Structure formats: structure tokens, C-alpha cells
Amino acid sequence: MVVFSLEKVQEAQPSQIEKSSGLGGNVISSIAKKEKRTTEQGNLLNEALNQGLASFTPDLLYEHIVKSYSSAKKLLGPRLLRFLSGFSSSLLEKNVRIPEFRKELKKRIESKVDDLKGDGFLDKDGQINPKGVELASVMLAVQELDKLAERGLLPSKKKSLSTAGEVVDYRNFLKGDSYKDIAVRKSVHSAAKRLHRSVQFSDLRSKIKKSKGIVSIVYALDASASMRGGKISMAKRAGVALAYKAIEEKDKVGLVVFNQDVSKALLPCSDFQYLLKNIVDIRAFSQTDFGLMINKAVELFSDVHEGKHLMILTDALPTVGKDPEAETLKAISKAKANDITVSLIGINLDKKGATLAEKIVQLGEGRLYLATNLEDLDMIVLEDYLSFG
Numbered sequence: 163m164v165v166f167s168l169e170k171v172q173e174a175q176p177s178q179i180e181k182s183s184g185l186g187g188n189v190i191s192s193i194a195k196k197e198k199r200t201t202e203q204g205n206l207l208n209e210a211l212n213q214g215l216a217s218f219t220p221d222l223l224y225e226h227i228v229k230s231y232s233s234a235k236k237l238l239g240p241r242l243l244r245f246l247s248g249f250s251s252s253l254l255e256k257n258v259r260i261p262e263f264r265k266e267l268k269k270r271i272e273s274k275v276d277d278l279k280g281d282g283f284l285d286k287d288g289q290i291n292p293k294g295v296e297l298a299s300v301m302l303a304v305q306e307l308d309k310l311a312e313r314g315l316l317p318s319k320k321k322s323l324s325t326a327g328e329v330v331d332y333r334n335f336l337k338g339d340s341y342k343d344i345a346v347r348k349s350v351h352s353a354a355k356r357l358h359r360s361v362q363f364s365d366l367r368s369k370i371k372k373s374k375g376i377v378s379i380v381y382a383l384d385a386s387a388s389m390r391g392g393k394i395s396m397a398k399r400a401g402v403a404l405a406y407k408a409i410e411e412k413d414k415v416g417l418v419v420f421n422q423d424v425s426k427a428l429l430p431c432s433d434f435q436y437l438l439k440n441i442v443d444i445r446a447f448s449q450t451d452f453g454l455m456i457n458k459a460v461e462l463f464s465d466v467h468e469g470k471h472l473m474i475l476t477d478a479l480p481t482v483g484k485d486p487e488a489e490t491l492k493a494i495s496k497a498k499a500n501d502i503t504v505s506l507i508g509i510n511l512d513k514k515g516a517t518l519a520e521k522i523v524q525l526g527e528g529r530l531y532l533a534t535n536l537e538d539l540d541m542i543v544l545e546d547y548l549s550f551g
Contacts, residue, residue, distance in 0.1 A: 203278060204301030206245040207294050212395040213239050214445045218288040220272045227267065231258045239391050246271055299442040306402040306540065315407070315544070335366030343369045377469040378430035379408055379547060380416040380459045383444065384476035385425065390446040393509055396536040397475050398441050403540040404473075404547055405437040416462050417441065420455035421448040422482050427458050430466060452480035456493035460500055470502040471550045472526070473543065477509035479518060487518055494525045505529045505546045507539070 210218070215238065223246065227234045231254060235243060240251040247254060247270050257263040278284045283294035290298075310316050332348050348367035358365060381401050385394065405415045414430035417440055426440055456472070463470045480486035497504055504526025506519045511532060523530040529549065531542045 203283060204297045207283060207290060207298040208301055209242040209245055211298060211443060211445060212391060213242050214390055214447055216290055218275045218284060220275045224268045224271050228258055228264055231255055246274055295439060295443050299438045302398060302442050303402055303438055306399045310403060332367045332369060335368040345369050375468050376413055377471060377550060378414045378466045380418055380430060380462055380472050382418040382420065382455050382459055382472060382474045384450055385419050385444050385446045386421040386450045387447050388477055392536055393477055394444060394446045396539045398444060400540040400543040401441045402438060404543045405434055407544055408547055409434050418455055418459050419444050420451060422451050424454055424458045427462060429462050449481040450478060451482035453483060453489035453493040456497055460497050463500060463502055472497060472502050472504045473546055475507045479515045491521060491525060494522050498526055503528045503550060507531045507533055507542055509533050
């Protein structure tokens, strides 16, 4: 089994990820050379996971498309259909009833699935296997980090990250101080004021830095059925951006994925690769239980003694429980009692949902973001992290 490693992703610009990340094996060699087939396979697997598809059965996929294209488009999404067939949505819809076109369509779907199996991304039954999830996670990371790089949100390779914090004042340099903390300009200015021809030990000034405490963030992602497709795709990318940026800043990130149950609950950590694999494998279905999710987040923070912040991303009201809203607010009060601040990012919330969201962040002493453009989710998530981190 091929093992992938993203240990060096954080130290490189996205354009260099394929070469310097240590991603071994023929699969990553293909990505480094930007082979069209491997890139397409990664995109196909990513979109399948976003649509909640765990396996590929060519005959069933073909039958579903030709029986009712509108139904297939709604269930699988136009992007997945394009990746599977190589045809645009409009071309499929226009020609799906033509026998010759159907024959070519079936051939293409079978070829795609055979290639995925042959390259080891699907098992013999067509299920996406761990190697397939690995490829999808690499593609997701490359795409999101490319976007961050374009917006100037990645550090220079030469930039050293320090946990010492920002400079807030200066004092006389003392024996035992690190020479790295000498404020050169301040020291030269001090020597000039004293009319010294050269900087003497008594002129040296040392930087006083504000200590940066570690912050632990739990990213709580709504994976209910209404999030399937584009919403879950962009929410995953936002999670990748958060994990990358927070770990770069020496903070920790945990993950809670919820619908009517909690399907994933990861303790706050500094393992980017571990978080990435779990983010890419999120699949949306069922309803939402906010109370259960918040209580699980409180558990994840139980051994955390630094700053604690819960970031909830959702597109709807809680729908599980006798009184979902009351249970949600009760859980938020419990979180705040445990010194956890709570922010909420709402995707196209209706008036009732926005009202509840306002109550949640008021109790949780966090921030409310009402997102209408999915492309902005990663920037909103980073804005919230930076305001608390």
C-alpha cells in the first residue's frame, strides 16, 4: 500500500507541494508531473465524496443517467457527471436519448471506473479505498493552498515562525538575553544619543515580546443532507485553510462532523496530514443535532487549558430533538461555562435561522457570519480564527 506524507506541505508554496512534500510512490510522481489522468482521478474522487458517493458501479450509474438525467443531475451533481463521462451537462442532457451517444457514455463510465480500480483507488467492488481517499486529500490540499498563495496568505519559505509573539516594548540588553532579541536600530539610536562613535554594550536594547498563548480551535462542520455537493466541498476547503493556518501559527485544530449523530470527533492537534485525511472523507446525509455536536465539542476541550474556541459552520436550524432550539442554547451555555467561545458561520440562513444564530453567538461570546457566497467560506473561517487566535 502506498503511504502518503504531507509533513512538508506547511513549509512550501503550493506550486512546490508535489515536489517537496515527500509524497512517495507512482501516484504522487504522476501528480508532480501534472499528468492529466491522475489530476482528473483526484477531482473525480473528491467530487464523489462531496456528493456522498462511496462506491462506483458502472451499470447502475449508467442506468440512472439514461433513465432520468434530471434525477441523476440532482443526485450526483453536474461536476461529478462531467468527471465521470467527459461530457458537459448541456451535452449530456441534449443527447442522452440517442442510442449511439448512450453507447459511448457507457463505454466512458466503464473506462473511468476500470482505470480507478487499475490504479488502486477503488477496491474490487468499486468502493473508494484508503489510497483513493489519500489521492483526494492531496488534490484538496493543493487546490486550497494554491488559492491561499494567490491571496498572499502563505508565508515566504524564508520566513521563520516564532512563538515568542509580537514586539510590544524595549529595555536595556542584559547578560543572558538572546542576541536574536537585540533591537539593532534602537541600539544604534541609543549610541548616537550618547555621542558614542560605536555601539557599546550599555547601548544595546532588547526587544520585549508579548507571549503568544496557544489557542485550540474545534471546527464543527454540519454534514446534513442539505450540505451535500457545493456546500460541503467549500466547507472542506475552509477546513483545510483553517488547519494549515492555525498549525502554521503553532495553534491546534480539532474537528467535529455532525448531522443527526456525530460521525467524527478529533481532539485538537497539530497534525495537518491527519486533519486533511479526515476532512476530505466527510460525507453529507441526514438531519442536524446541534446539542449533540456542542456537547461533543465540550468533551474534546476537556483536557485543554489554553484558549478554547468552537467554530460552527451550518446551513440550517437544528432539527433533531423534542425542542432543538432550547437544547442547542442549553448546550451553548454549557460550552461557555467551560470557557469556550462560540462563533457561527451560516450559509444562506433564513430569518428564523439567523435569529437563532444570533442567540448562539451572543451566549457564546463569539461572532456571527452570514455567508451568501460559497467561495468566501475559507476567508470567513480564517477571519474568525485570526480574531480569536
